[in-house]
Amino acid sequence: MEWYIILALIGAGFLAGFINTLAGSGSLISLPLLMFLGLPANVANGTNRIAILLQNIIGVGSFKQQKVLNFKQGIWLAIPAIVGSIIGAQFAISLSEEIMSRTIGILLIVMFLLIVFKPDIWIKGQAGIMEKKPGFLQIVVFFFIGIYGGFIQAGVGFFLLAGLVMAAGFDLVRANAVKLFIVLLYTPFALFVFIINSQVDYKYGFILAAGNMLGAFVASRFAVSWGPKFIRYVLLVIIFLAATKLIFF
Numbered sequence: 001m002e003w004y005i006i007l008a009l010i011g012a013g014f015l016a017g018f019i020n021t022l023a024g025s026g027s028l029i030s031l032p033l034l035m036f037l038g039l040p041a042n043v044a045n046g047t048n049r050i051a052i053l054l055q056n057i058i059g060v061g062s063f064k065q066q067k068v069l070n071f072k073q074g075i076w077l078a079i080p081a082i083v084g085s086i087i088g089a090q091f092a093i094s095l096s097e098e099i100m101s102r103t104i105g106i107l108l109i110v111m112f113l114l115i116v117f118k119p120d121i122w123i124k125g126q127a128g129i130m131e132k133k134p135g136f137l138q139i140v141v142f143f144f145i146g147i148y149g150g151f152i153q154a155g156v157g158f159f160l161l162a163g164l165v166m167a168a169g170f171d172l173v174r175a176n177a178v179k180l181f182i183v184l185l186y187t188p189f190a191l192f193v194f195i196i197n198s199q200v201d202y203k204y205g206f207i208l209a210a211g212n213m214l215g216a217f218v219a220s221r222f223a224v225s226w227g228p229k230f231i232r233y234v235l236l237v238i239i240f241l242a243a244t245k246l247i248f249f
Contacts, residue, residue: 006207008033013211017055020212021180021219023235024157025242027052030208039201045152046194049187050205055212056184062220063177070174074181077168080139081160084146085186089193091151105246108155111162112239115232141167142182149183150190155246156183158239172228172235180216 012033016026027048034044063069141163149156157179164175194200223231 001203001207005037009037009204009207010211010214013051013055013208013213014215014218015211016051016208017059017212017215018219019215019238020052020055020157021059021176021216022223022231023176023238024159024161024179025155025238026157026212026215027152028155028242028245030212034201034204034208037204039204042194043199043201046191046197046199047201047205048208049191049194050200050202051209051212052183053187053191054206054209055216056180056187058213059180059216059220060177060184062217063180063224066220066224068174068224069177069181071181074178075185077138077142077164077178078182078185080143081146081149081182082186082189084143084148085150085190086193088147088150089190091147105243108158108239108243108246111158112236112243114162114166115236115239138163138167146186149186150193155242158235158242161235172231173223176223176231177220 012030016030019026019029030048030051031041031044034047035041039047060069064071142160145156145159145163148159160179160182161172161175164170164178165172168175168178170178191200
């Protein structure tokens with residue numbers, strides 16, 4: 001493999017890992033690169049899961065070290081997401097994602113407006129939320145988010161953040177930590193579906209993962225030290241760019 005391809009994969013991985021950790025949709029960078037390098041869309045989708053898995057191991061470890069992640073709370077929300085991700089990955093084997101991408105782009109615009117006009121719920125969070133178990137509505141929400149995450153990784157972070165902030169009551173820093181933990185738990189199940197269907201390129205996947213892991217580590221440090229207000233501004237910019245790409249390109 002040529003050196004410039006390795007650098008491109010690591011560079012794209014770093015940006016994707018950084019964006020995924022602070023907001024979401026970093027896969028909108030890594031997936032097009034994998035397809036540009038010649039991988040079919042479904043193989044690129046499967047290959048990208050290797051980078052996501054290793055990225056989240058680093059991110060989760062960093063958030064845990066900084067004492068902003070509660071594993072017990074994350075597991076309760078991860079269980080329905082895991083079930084949903086297995087279903088979504090099965091759909092991803094054969095279905096087109098074009099209509100879904102445009103629909104997701106429209107939903108991101110709605111989310112953008114909610115962040116602009118209701119900033120407090122994204123910054124402050126709810127007191128005592130770390131001790132609460134999720135209710136039925138939260139379980140349903142995360143089940144459907146899991147379906148989308150299993151279908152295509154790109155953009156799932158936005159919806160996990162929305163669910164964690166608006167349905168579960170976390171502030172953006174803790175929401176990002178739990179988001180990574182949930183994705184870490186369901187990604188192996190989705191990845192397994194792609195592996196048994198021979199839709200993973202391991203060489204590209206592990207090189208991309210090196211960049212994702214570094215990006216996740218750097219972003220997790222920014223998230224905790226700069227706080228939820230900083231993440232809110234990053235989230236607004238990334239959501240706008242991602243929605244524009246999904247709707248118009």
